[in-house]
Amino acid sequence: MAKGVWIVAEQRDGALRKVSFELASAARKLADQLGEEVGAVLCGSGVEAMAAELAKYGVDKVYVADNAALEPYTTDAHATAVAKIVKENDPAILFLGASAQGKDLSASLVGKLATGMATDCTDVKIADGKLCAIRPMYAGKCFGEIVIDAFPQMASLRPNVFPIVECAKAGAVVKFDAGLGEAKTKVAEVLKEAAGKIDVAEANVIVSGGRGMKGPEGYAILEELAGLLGAAVGASRAAVDAGWRPQADQVGQTGKVVSPNLYIACGISGAIQHLAGMSSSKYIVAINKDAEAPIFARADYGIVDDLFKVVPALTQEVKKLLA
Structure with missing residues (x-):
């Protein structure tokens, strides 16, 4: 039995x-x-x-x-x-x-x-x-x-x-004896992520950016905030498809499913495929100029404003707390 x-x-x-x-x-x-x-x-x-x-x-x-x-x-x-x-x-x-x-x-x-x-x-x-x-x-x-x-x-x-x-x-x-016969596959090389980079799938805090980041250079402000919070930087499928972030950072139904304690969504509208990958986060903070963005329906806290104003201001406040 x-x-x-x-x-x-x-x-x-x-x-x-x-x-x-x-x-x-x-x-x-x-x-x-x-x-x-x-x-x-x-x-x-x-x-x-x-x-x-x-x-x-x-x-x-x-x-x-x-x-x-x-x-x-x-x-x-x-x-x-x-x-x-x-x-x-x-x-x-x-x-x-x-x-x-x-x-x-x-x-x-x-x-x-x-x-x-x-x-x-x-x-x-x-x-x-x-x-x-x-x-x-x-x-x-x-x-x-x-x-x-x-x-x-x-x-x-x-x-x-x-x-x-x-x-x-x-x-x-x-x-116990694993009972292995002749190996069917052989690993030629293991490619590792850059030292110090946090995998979004294992992170307790994630700062994610979407189409609202306007380009790859926009993620610099997210990287700075994430560094202070000990967080991983994530991205929506739209941002990854645009070539702004690597596929390893993608959160969503076709990316990685995550469950951090804190998920900060910046410039992400909240497509159903993205929500499927992060809706079990303990706390969700959404920052978006569009008050009608679907992400706000799932967010615990929402800020309707320009993320390029909000994120730097938030970063400065975090720096004060850590000083």
């Missing part, structure tokens, strides 16, 4: 990603309700030492596949390793992060495990003994509750939505 709530932990460059702790905390909460254990699958090379970190957030057992062929990440190697240990232990629930890596891995895992999956979930609960995953639908206009009958019941959880809660457990390490 399927039992236990498991997660697939993410690591990069020798460190666990924040989403791993969010997954562990969410899994711990459900496991306590079910009276079951939390397991974590950790794959990579030289990763065993990271198991103790996962234990701080409620993981009872960490299943470690430590193999040079698992670094850097490739879909086939990681999916093979995770599927093998999951099949051997039969957990009832399996969580992954709705990150770039998590989305890539989960697509392959669903096929290997012959199960179903709820994606990009913003809440999870137990209903009648089964996982009930909650996710936004129709560009955030409503929420759907999804129950998966097959096991393991899989769900990917949106980063920055689930709180991280410390709950120390033993974190026993169980090593």
